[in-house]
Amino acid sequence: MNGIINVLKPPGMSSNGVTVYLKKLLHEKRIGHAGTLDPGAAGVLIVLLGRSARLSEYLMGHDKIYLAEMHFGCETDTLDSYGKIVQRKPQMQKLTFMQLEHACKKFIGEIEQKPPAYSAIKVDGKKSYELARKGIDLPKPLRKVRIYDIDILEQTGSRQFLLRISCSKGTYIRTLISDIARSMGEIAYTSLLVRKGSGHYDIQDAYTLDEIAMMAQEKDFSFCISPQKVIEELPVVYLDDTQRFAIEHGQKLYADTPLPDGQFALYCGGTFYGIGVTEAGKPKLKIPLF
Numbered sequence: 001m002n003g004i005i006n007v008l009k010p011p012g013m014s015s016n017g018v019t020v021y022l023k024k025l026l027h028e029k030r031i032g033h034a035g036t037l038d039p040g041a042a043g044v045l046i047v048l049l050g051r052s053a054r055l056s057e058y059l060m061g062h063d064k065i066y067l068a069e070m071h072f073g074c075e076t077d078t079l080d081s082y083g084k085i086v087q088r089k090p091q092m093q094k095l096t097f098m099q100l101e102h103a104c105k106k107f108i109g110e111i112e113q114k115p116p117a118y119s120a121i122k123v124d125g126k127k128s129y130e131l132a133r134k135g136i137d138l139p140k141p142l143r144k145v146r147i148y149d150i151d152i153l154e155q156t157g158s159r160q161f162l163l164r165i166s167c168s169k170g171t172y173i174r175t176l177i178s179d180i181a182r183s184m185g186e187i188a189y190t191s192l193l194v195r196k197g198s199g200h201y202d203i204q205d206a207y208t209l210d211e212i213a214m215m216a217q218e219k220d221f222s223f224c225i226s227p228q229k230v231i232e233e234l235p236v237v238y239l240d241d242t243q244r245f246a247i248e249h250g251q252k253l254y255a256d257t258p259l260p261d262g263q264f265a266l267y268c269g270g271t272f273y274g275i276g277v278t279e280a281g282k283p284k285l286k287i288p289l290f
Helices: 015-026 050-060 097-105 128-133 173-183 209-217 241-248
Strands: 003-009 031-033 042-049 064-072 074-076 085-088 109-113 143-157 160-167 188-198 236-239 264-268 271-279 282-288
Touching: 003 015, 003 050, 003 209, 015 031, 015 042, 015 209, 031 050, 042 050, 050 271, 050 282, 064 143, 064 173, 097 143, 097 160, 097 173, 109 173, 160 173, 160 188, 173 188, 236 241, 241 264
Parallel strands: 042 188, 074 188, 236 264
Antiparallel strands: 003 042, 031 042, 064 160, 064 188, 074 085, 109 143, 143 160, 264 271, 271 282
16 A cells, blocks of 8 residues: 555554554555654544655644643643643632633744653653653753644633644644643643644544544555645646656656746656655655655
8 A cells, every 4th residue: 555544543552553553454564654642642643654654754744733631730740641640739729711821822933842751752862751761851952843823722620721732843732731831830731632633634534443444344445545645735847758767767857847946746757756856956856656
């Protein structure tokens, strides 16, 4: 198989666990995903199959939308409901929409985040969460991310609020929730986390693992999106059929028409070959998908 699947990842399952499951189910050796989702989180996980695994870098760059429940008065070592409680703070005042909205506005724009101890980022060649389980929390460099919008959707409990967060790739929502609370003189953890969207892939169009299994059993693979469809928003460049040998053997290419800025879908002789870029005024196949 060659393409991507918009998977609805269930809570309690790691992103890697999803790919291992699908690898066995679909008998496809090469499977990856575009953007790790916390084991305790649910929602959109873009899974890449076959040659489309090369699209990982392209798809990981997409912006994200999350639904996150913010639970005040308590903090855990993992910053979510799956960790151990490390601090409690009694309720000193009634929190209001206005107070939280005011605090959230301070985080709109480009911000710096410290990756949480329980994250997949590597430190000295080892995953941070593996070190954290051993009680080791090594310093990690700050990373810049962009928060586009934070909407307070509703109050779900006496000290719980549901937020809708639009952000750039690489944003740690658990860290964001904790930082917002601390800016208010409070503490909080993320009691619920759902990735609603990644790029133009929405949770409403995602398939559960059970749905994929049932469709695969019936030889219905319509859940798999072709790589051409994945990059259909890119401009298209067509090369003459005489360049087919050159493009398949990594030789220099040329175009008779002006090339677009940035990336483009590259075709040769009517065949889709992948994502191209302009280099020294000539087309170059950057991500081969043929």
